[in-house]
Amino acid sequence: MKHFLRVLTQFFVFLYCKCLWRTLKFVIRKVTGRCELQRICYNNKPGARRTLKIESSLRFSKNELLQSAVSAHPDSVEKTIDDIMTLKKINPDTNPQLGISLQASLFQIVGYRNLVLEVEKLRREPYDCENAEHEEMLLKLWKALRPETPLTGRISKQWCEIGFQGSDPKTDFRGMGLLGLHNLLYFAEHDKAAALQVLHDSLQPKHRPISLGTTSKLSKAEWEKKKFDKAIGYSFAIVGINITDLAYALLVSGALKTHLYNVAPEMPSLAHFQQTFCYLMQEFHKFWTEEDPSDIMEFNHVRAKFHKRVLKQLKNPNMTLCPHFAASDLHLVNL
Amino acid sequence: MGLLTILKKMKHKEREMRLLMLGLDNAGKTTILKKFNGEDVSTISPTLGFNIKTLEHRGFKLNIWDVGGQKSLRSYWRNYFESTDGLVWVVDSADRLRLEDCRQELSALLLEERLAGATLLVFANKQDLPGALSKDAIREAMALDSIKTHHWCIIGCSAVTGENLLPGVDWLLDDIAARIFTAD
Secondary structure (H helix, E strand, O other), X not given: OHHHHHHHHHHHHHHHHHHXXXXXXXXXXXXXXXXXXXXXXXXOOOOHHHHHHHHHHHHXXXXXXXXXXXXXXHHHHHHHHHHHHHHOOOOOOOOHHHHHHHHHHHHHHHXXXXXXXXXXXXXXXXXXXXXXXXXXXXXXXXXXXXOOOOOOOOOOHHHHHHOOOOOOOHHHHHHHHHHHHHHHHHHHHHOHHHHHHHHHHHHOOOOOOOOHHHHHHOOHHHHHHHHHHHOOOOOHHHHHHHHHHHHHHHHXXXXXXXXXXXXXXXXXXHHXXXXXXXXXXXXXXXXXXXXXXXXXXXXHHHHHHHHHHHHHHHOOOOOXXXXXXXXXXXXXXXX | OHHHHHHHHHHHOOOEEEEEEEOOOOOOHHHHHHHHOOOOOOXXXXXXXXXXXXXXXXXXXXXXXXEOOOHHHHHHHHHXXXXXXXXXXXXXXXXXXXXXXHHHHHHHHHOOHHHOOOEEEEEEEOOOOOOOOOHHHHHHHOOHHHOOOOOEEEEEOOOOOOOOHHHHHHHHHHHHHHHHOOOO
């Protein structure tokens, strides 16, 4: 009996997806006199809620024009909107707002796709010591984070002070390529106070209060050793490269759509992505402090937990990931 | 019944091995681990802390620990020594400047009591790079021939192309199995 019911539900779900859904859409269209795109625009506030619905409506459409609209070139968005209006027989004079709303959403959709390509291109470009531009960016990063201390040489142990692994940062960019450097530099230059604070905190030795009871049991040497073990916060630059990895994964999986559709009025740009990175760096730092891991060896565990939390937050269509930036920086959606 | 149970137990007994992968930073430890596990190796970041993967290979259950090689992390390596069956030491064959550093770290490891029984596999990684030293040059530079305390083997490989990873791991498994599972 149970099995039968399950098959029956599955059958109805299948039927719904296959034809009922379309029939329902058709009936609602006839009753309200509005097509699905119109209904979405009238019933949802601008932002992720609306754009996500429009995106899935276009993607699952039977019509080729609507299907291909999500991959239109940014220059042809306006023409695509005109075509859609003609196709849906909507009079632009009686619905002046609809065209504008649809256009804004479509710009966000194609903009996101282009942003993924742009970010991927940066990621694939390896750091190259022969490239003067790359070298200049790296030195700028040092100047931004350590304005008081001049670098003694391009290859120097000093790089460890800002959290690179060794004396040449080149090898640390690895799979994130130039994207890691761009992000770190953006954080250091555009959100300077926060970046310096995170760097400062990351360099603080982590002294755990060792209770008196245990102290007496340990010899002095052991105690010193224990203290030394705990005296490692985390490495700013390579945490930055790891958080770049996280931001990249969020972007490519589409999870960042919620945030970017809420903050970018039209095409999301690289700056939006970099601001998201700055936010994630600060949030991760807070998260790390709250989690209070006993040492750096727990990094991957804490990172996975943080990733899960951000993913959960992004499920909420009203979510934005950067309350910290001023609205004027972000040109918040206001249509 | 007794005999049957024992036979069954022997058959089902998990043939588990614990492998520890160490080496200087940027040697390619995480890339080797991911490539061996069939994962994408194009988006790797420096390892903070460690990665662990459990995988099945030739009927063995392998627990592979990959611990970050950054200087400040090396003091944590000893937390992972316990009951290690095989030590995989990864060398960046193109990093000539730090070969001496690499030799010293390895020889310090081999003095560790808790690693005394472990088999040593040295991966001369990054053989695909134009400036890479050959397997034999690494063997000499690291003075491997002077190692008398451990079974060891050096294999030239490339984590990016996957070349020679399998032969290396297979040698390691054979050596460990001959040592610990002969009782079965």
